[in-house]
Amino acid sequence: MVDIVMRERKVSKNRDKEYKVVGIDLAGAENRETGWALLQGYNVKVLTLYSNEEILRKTLEVRPLIVAIDAPLTLPKKGKMRLADKEMKKLGCAVLPPLFPGMKMLTLRGIYLASKMQESGIKVVEVHPTSSRKILGLPVAKDVEKIRHSLLKLGLKGDIEERRLTIHELDAIVAAFTAKLHICGQTVKIGDEEEGYIIIPSLSVKG
Numbered sequence: 309m310v311d312i313v314m315r316e317r318k319v320s321k322n323r324d325k326e327y328k329v330v331g332i333d334l335a336g337a338e339n340r341e342t343g344w345a346l347l348q349g350y351n352v353k354v355l356t357l358y359s360n361e362e363i364l365r366k367t368l369e370v371r372p373l374i375v376a377i378d379a380p381l382t383l384p385k386k387g388k389m390r391l392a393d394k395e396m397k398k399l400g401c402a403v404l405p406p407l408f409p410g411m412k413m414l415t416l417r418g419i420y421l422a423s424k425m426q427e428s429g430i431k432v433v434e435v436h437p438t439s440s441r442k443i444l445g446l447p448v449a450k451d452v453e454k455i456r457h458s459l460l461k462l463g464l465k466g467d468i469e470e471r472r473l474t475i476h477e478l479d480a481i482v483a484a485f486t487a488k489l490h491i492c493g494q495t496v497k498i499g500d501e502e503e504g505y506i507i508i509p510s511l512s513v514k515g
Contacts, residue, residue: 327373327491329346329348329376330376331343331347331377331435331482332367332375333480333483334378334379335358336411336414337413338358341358342356343477343480345481345483347481347485350463352484353467354477354480355477360417368428373431375431375433375487376432376490377422377432377433377434377435378434378480380418380419381415381418381419381422381504383415383419384407385502390499391500392434392498392504392506396439401436401439403436418434433505435486435487435506436506436508438479440485440486440509441455443511444509446458452478455475456472456478459482462485464481468481486507490507494509494510495507
């Protein structure tokens with residue numbers, strides 16, 4: 309389990325109460341559910357969104373310090389896999405590369421949304437919530453109640469306390485929590501600058 313008394317390496321404790329991060333569990337198509345989570349300190353607000361317009365409007369409206377998206381945000385220079393995908397597999401993290409069957413639409417959507425957010429001055433990173441859960445010692449299987457209870461034990465509050473959440477909303481929370489760890493300097497980058505990075509929690513935050 310994560311040590312929730314995290315050392316703030318890059319952000320002061322006071323600012324931790326103020327800054328906002330957003331996690332997005334992106335669907336491949338606009339008619340399917342996308343999980344969206346806003347994390348401010350340890351308070352979380354979650355939504356289910358659909359269209360690109362909805363996702364961009366809501367994200368730009370809250371002006372987060374960083375957005376973490378669960379989708380490939382870059383394409384390989386050659387072949388179907390990036391260095392990040394190959395390295396993740398070596399770590400035992402099962403990611404689906406950008407050009408595998410059924411992934412290209414998701415990848416192109418992720419690239420589009422990331423570019424629009426970056427044009428507005430928002431930092432965007434690629435994450436993989438299932439891998440984050442595995443590294444943090446949280447449930448890996450998509451059992452929504454087990455995942456929800458494990459996130460409550462981290463001290464998260466807000467919408468997560470008040471209603472049953474979908475797996476997409478829960479993965480969006482995990483994405484946002486990974487972004488929080490990233491700001492605190494408690495993540496590692498997998499991949500390279502040429503083909504892009506996947507951000508995962510550092511093993512040092514698992515207690």
